[in-house]
Amino acid sequence: MTEKDFLPGVYQKLLDNGKVTWKAPSNIALVKYWGKKPVQIPANPSISFTLDACATTTSVLFEKKDNNKALSFDLLFEGQPKDDFKPKIHTFLERVEKYVPFLKEYHFIIETSNSFPHSSGIASSASGMAALSMCLMDIERQLNPAMDDALFHAKASFLARLGSGSACRSIKSSLVQWGAHQNIPNSSDLYGVEYPFEVDSVFKSYCDTILLVHKGQKQISSTVGHQLMHGHPYAKNRFQQAFDNLDKLKSILASGNLKEFITVVESEALTLHAMMMTSMPYFMLMKPDTLEIINKIWQYREATKTPVCFTLDAGANVHLLYPEADKEKVLDFIKDELIEHCENGQYIHDRVGSGAIKINA
Incomplete structure (x- = not known):
């Protein structure tokens, strides 16, 4: 898939309001990603184990706005306003807006929490951006019910990458590879893919x-x-x-x-x-x-x-x-x-x- 595959058509109908909730795990890279090109393109491919317990749960409440087309959201981290997180979320929403243009139609309340201590050195940006991206894709699939699962997960990974590179490896599957590699079918710099080769049961x-x-x-x-x-x-x-x-x-x-x-x-x-x-x-x-x-x-x-x-x-x-x-x-x-x-x-x-x-x- 290319970036053009992630540009949506005309939405059938905009919802007035709603709420979606997703839980996404962190991941631990086996082959490391270190070094990148604009925007969030890896300098080398990587592969990671998807984790289970270390996860972020994010709810997105959305309500249709009037004519104001500016990005509009409130952010709560573990029940409390978290203004120092907002600039990163705003940058992320700006990056993905052309791929999910419904963003400017709504005011969002983003509520997020981690199952692990903040600043514990676990990749909260990976789980956090993955969970938020799944919420956005859930909303988009409600606006475009014909979307199939393959596009849904690939685009969620694509969006997550624009928030935090490693987040694209926290969407689906237990072993995820990210970054174009000539010997790995369907590998891409744009999103993570389920590792396509045989994996012994010990690693599962x-x-x-x-x-x-x-x-x-x-x-x-x-x-x-x-x-x-x-x-x-x-x-x-x-x-x-x-x-x-x-x-x-x-x-x-x-x-x-x-x-x-x-x-x-x-x-x-x-x-x-x-x-x-x-x-x-x-x-x-x-x-x-x-x-x-x-x-x-x-x-x-x-x-x-x-x-x-x-x-x-x-x-x-x-x-x-x-x-x-x-x-x-x-x-x-x-x-x-x-x-x-x-x-x-x-x-x-x-x-x-x-x-x-x-x-x-």
């Missing part, structure tokens, strides 16, 4: 326990970090590495080869942070406890042969990935050795999910 119930090392605001935003890949001395090789790792994952995911899976995933995580530490200006988002956890994971894996590994997002927190069959002993490992490195002893247990769901009134 994979666990992700997020160790909350640092819950404060990052010293540099991901948006700024992405921009620092322009002119980065190692950018070209990094982008090629991502393409190559996606090729490697095809046989790894099909066969359930956990040893090779661990090698790719941990290498990707460390490469992401290496790009941060070698940009100009350079910066470091890992904390001392992040490194302590990584070293303990390596020691534990060597001693017990348990196939547990780590990955990192653009922050200090550690995502501990492991098969469901090893859940009990890994949780014991966390309690015995890793919890001391978590801020206030906090961690969140999650697992692979399947994407956004509609919440009926």
